[in-house]
Amino acid sequence: MNKPKIMMVYGTRPEAIKVAPVIKALEQDERFESIAVSTGQHKEMLDQVNEMFKIQPAYDLGLMNQVSTLSGVVSMALAGLDEIIEKEQPDVIISQGDTSTAMSAALAGFHREVKVVHLEAGLRTGNIHSPFPEEANRRIIGQVSELHLAPTETSRENLRRENFRSADIAVVGNTVIDALLEAATWETHFADERLNALVDTDQRVVLVTTHRRENLTAMSEIGAAVQELAEAYPDTIFALPLHLNPKVRNAVLPKVDTLSNVIITDPLPYDQFTKLMGRAAVVLTDSGGVQEEAPSLGKPVLCMRDNTERPEAVLAGTVKLVGTNRARIISETKLLLEDETAYAAMAHAVNPYGDGKAAERSVAAIAELVGVGERLPDFQPEMPKDPGLDEPRLSDQL
Numbered sequence: 001m002n003k004p005k006i007m008m009v010y011g012t013r014p015e016a017i018k019v020a021p022v023i024k025a026l027e028q029d030e031r032f033e034s035i036a037v038s039t040g041q042h043k044e045m046l047d048q049v050n051e052m053f054k055i056q057p058a059y060d061l062g063l064m065n066q067v068s069t070l071s072g073v074v075s076m077a078l079a080g081l082d083e084i085i086e087k088e089q090p091d092v093i094i095s096q097g098d099t100s101t102a103m104s105a106a107l108a109g110f111h112r113e114v115k116v117v118h119l120e121a122g123l124r125t126g127n128i129h130s131p132f133p134e135e136a137n138r139r140i141i142g143q144v145s146e147l148h149l150a151p152t153e154t155s156r157e158n159l160r161r162e163n164f165r166s167a168d169i170a171v172v173g174n175t176v177i178d179a180l181l182e183a184a185t186w187e188t189h190f191a192d193e194r195l196n197a198l199v200d201t202d203q204r205v206v207l208v209t210t211h212r213r214e215n216l217t218a219m220s221e222i223g224a225a226v227q228e229l230a231e232a233y234p235d236t237i238f239a240l241p242l243h244l245n246p247k248v249r250n251a252v253l254p255k256v257d258t259l260s261n262v263i264i265t266d267p268l269p270y271d272q273f274t275k276l277m278g279r280a281a282v283v284l285t286d287s288g289g290v291q292e293e294a295p296s297l298g299k300p301v302l303c304m305r306d307n308t309e310r311p312e313a314v315l316a317g318t319v320k321l322v323g324t325n326r327a328r329i330i331s332e333t334k335l336l337l338e339d340e341t342a343y344a345a346m347a348h349a350v351n352p353y354g355d356g357k358a359a360e361r362s363v364a365a366i367a368e369l370v371g372v373g374e375r376l377p378d379f380q381p382e383m384p385k386d387p388g389l390d391e392p393r394l395s396d397q398l
C-alpha cells in the first residue's frame, strides 16, 4: 500500500515557524510521505526560518516579488498550488493559520478534492475586518476542512458554536510552543553587537514589534509612543526588530531612529528573536505568535490591538489589550515599568497555548484521518502558576 502523502503549505514567517515542528514530525514518521511547499509570500523572513529549522521546501512559488495585492497573492497561489497538487497528488493538504497563503492552500486542496486539514483552527475575534484579512481567511479555511486542529479548548468551542462536528476537531495545543521549546535548546548569539552587549547587563529591555495591516494607519502613533517612552526612560533599552514592510518602517523609523536607547534592527532570525524575548522585561506587540510565546516565558505583553483571537493569556492575566492610542500605550507601559506590584501581577509564566507536543498530536490526528493510526488525548493546559513559585523558567534557558 502506498503511504499517504501529506502536503504542508506555508509562505510567511509565522507559518513557517508553526509548521516546522509538524514538517519535522511527518518526516520522521514512516507511515507518511511528506512534502513541504512554500508560496514565498514572504521572502527574507521566510528564508531565515527555513534555514533555522532546516526545512527545504520542494517547491517555492516565489510570490513575494510578483504581486502585492491580496487578490493577486490569492490568484497566483491558487494557480501555482493547483499545478503542484495535480503533479504530486497528495492525500492531505495542511493549511496553517489564517494568511492568504493558508486560505489559498485550503481552497486549492478543496477544488481537487484533497482532504484539507486546518492547523491552528478555530481562532476567532468575531469581527470579519479585524484582523484583516485573517479573520475571514480562518472562517473560509474552516468551511473546506475535514479535520480542525484547534490549539485550545476556546478555539474548539468557537468551532462547535459554528456547528462543526466534534469528531472532526482535535485540541492539540499550538505548534508555536513546540518551536519555542526547540529554540530554547539552541546556543544562540546576537549578530547585532548592541544586543550582544545586553547579555551580561541587567539593563531593562522593552521589546516592541508591530506589523498588522489594520494597524498601518496607527503605526505613527505607535512610533510616537515608543519615542516618548524612550525619552522618559533613558536607562531602558527599547529594542525594535522592524518588519520589512516599508509602510511599517516609514511610519516608525523617523520617530525613533536618532534615540540612543532605541535599538532598531531588521527582523531577527527566530533564535535571536526568542532570546531577545527571554531578555525583555516587557513586550509591546500586535503579533499573534508573540502573544502566544511571551506568556510562556513569563513576559508581560501589552497587545497593541483592540481585540484578540487569543483570549487565553488575557484571561490568565499576562496579556493586556491596550489598543493603538499613543497615550494608552504610554500609560500602560509606564505602569509596568514603575509599579512593581502591577508588573509582578502580569509576569508569571503561563502556558495556555501548548506543552510542546502539538506536532505529535497533530500527526496522530492526521494518521487517524487517513486510517493509519489513532489520535492522542487532547491538550490540557496547566493552570496559571503562582508568581511566587521558584520554578526554573524557559526564559532562563534562552
Ligand code: UDP
Pocket (backbone or CB within 6 Å): 013, 014, 017, 176, 209, 211, 241, 242, 266, 267, 268, 269, 270, 271, 273, 274, 286, 287, 288, 289, 290, 293
Ligand atoms: N519573530 C521572529 N523575528 C522577529 C519578529 C518575530 O522570528 O524579528 C517571530 C516570533 O517569535 C513569532 C513570529 O515571528 O513566532 C510572529 O510573526 P509575526 O508577528 O510576523 O506574525 P503573526 O504571528 O502576527 O501572524
